[in-house]
Amino acid sequence: MxxxxxxxxxxxxxxxxxxxxxxxxxxxxxxxxxxxxxxxxxxxxxxxxxxxxxxxxxDGYYITQLKIEAKLVDPDGTVKYLFQTADGNKIESVLLDENGRKTICVSTQVGCRLGCKFCATGALGFQRNLDAGEIIDQVSAICADSGCKVNNLVYMGMGEPLENYDNTMRAVRINATEIGKQIGFRRQTISTVGIPEAIRKLADEDVFPRLAVSLHSADDGVRKEIVPAAHKYSLKELLSAMKYYNETTGRRITIEYCMIDGVNDSFDLARKLIQYIRPLKVGVNLIEYNPHPGADYQPARREQIKEFKDMLMQAGFETIIRFRRGQAVKAACGQLGADRLSENKTKDEDE
Ligand code: SF4
The missing domain is CATH 1.10.150.530 (DNA polymerase; domain 1)
Known part of the structure; x- marks a missing residue:
């Protein structure tokens, strides 16, 4: 490319x-x-x-242009875009509007090989990495279509950005350029399942997008159950990489924690989480789980999420709850690719 x-x-x-x-x-x-x-x-x-x-x-120079295959608008204002790449692959991106502030969530891979149990993309499997032009064009196409100016950009759609490190970082740099989109590094967030060596590499860069780590549990057993990558990367290694990131960059990390009923939402696990993140400079986002056809999990009860949050706040950690958005069009966290998962399931059942 x-x-x-x-x-x-x-x-x-x-x-x-x-x-x-x-x-x-x-x-x-x-x-x-x-x-x-x-x-x-x-x-x-x-x-x-x-x-x-x-x-x-x-001489063969060209400009990547994704095709908008579908655009679904949720009653809450969230817009999901389904794009087709030049080689016929499908990827999804989301435009969120929070009180006039526009956030675009882009994909970095076609599918994902990490297979997190609560995530529809993971259930689809991995096809290929997106190149930087394809990552950037999701933003361009959404801006051209919606006429909006982007406030925040999150690399949190389909795929694990740090498994496609070079293309993701190239997209981050180009999107930040002064004569381009001007989305400063502090307004771009890379979200990772937590690959220790890639977090260390990110810490050694000369530019710092924000970093979010999808932890989902500070208990090795529970984490291994919902995030299979935890079999390869232990919580201990991840902690050491996050400490290195904090110390090297001076920046805070956002801990993402998807609240699943009866799996990771107990108060014992809240205490474990507090103990685990104690040595780190972090804030916590508690995300209400979004059901999809590939998993039997249910969202934690809202009262439970609120009490979980209170425990973290009392322990001194700034904590935000992200209730479900874009649910009607399956644009919420963990739901990208859910439409295709349903299609595949229906096909399997018909055969
Ligand atoms: S949550 Fe992220 S890393 Fe995990 S399977 Fe889904 S896309 Fe991949």
Missing amino acids: DKDFKNKTPEELKAIVAKYGGKEYLSKYIFTYLHQHNLNDINLMTTLSKDMRKRIVD
Whole structure:
């Protein structure tokens, strides 16, 4: 995919344009055209001469453009987009509106190999990594379609961003660029299931997007049950990587905790969580579990979630509850890909 203009940094575009005898201002024009105006046709870049455009296209350069296959609007205002990639794969992204603040949640992989038990994407399995142009174009396409300006960008859709590290970080850098989308690093969040070596690598970068770690339990047994990746990465290793991140970057981490009835919502497990995160600089998001056809779990009771939150707050941890949003269109956390899961299930039953 190295001929995709959309995944190029301004410096890389400058080098490409120079090959065709173009000055730096032309590469800046292309970058702005792509990332601020969300336009996608090299032939319409009329600031470049006709001859230059022809030579660029003849040399195989192109611009990634995802196709919007479907758009579903939840009564709460959440919008789910189903995109098709050039090779026919399907990915989903979500536009959330919280009191006028727009957050876009993008996918980083087609499917996911980590198979978290509460997640519809995990049940779909893994197809391939998205390249940076495909990650970025989810934002461009949603902005072009909705006309909105993005306040926050979260890499929390389908896939594990840190298993697609280079493409995700390239997308983060390009999305932050001043002559592009200007979504600063502090307004971009990478959400990971917790891959210790990748968290350490992230801590050693020269730029720091926000980091969210999907912990879901501080008990090894319970975590292994719902997050199979925990068989490979122990809570001890994860803790050490998070400490390193805190110390190296000075930044706080968000702990994501999906509240599942009778699985990880007991007060004993709340105490275990407090003990586990005590040495860290973290805030906690308690997420109401969103049911999907691939799992038998139920959401924790709201009173339980509130008391769980109170325990964390009393222990000194800033804690937010995220109640379900986008449920009607299966756009909520853990539900991306749920439509296809239902389709697959129906097919299996018909056969
Ligand atoms: S929760 Fe994230 S890491 Fe786990 S299976 Fe779903 S997409 Fe993959």
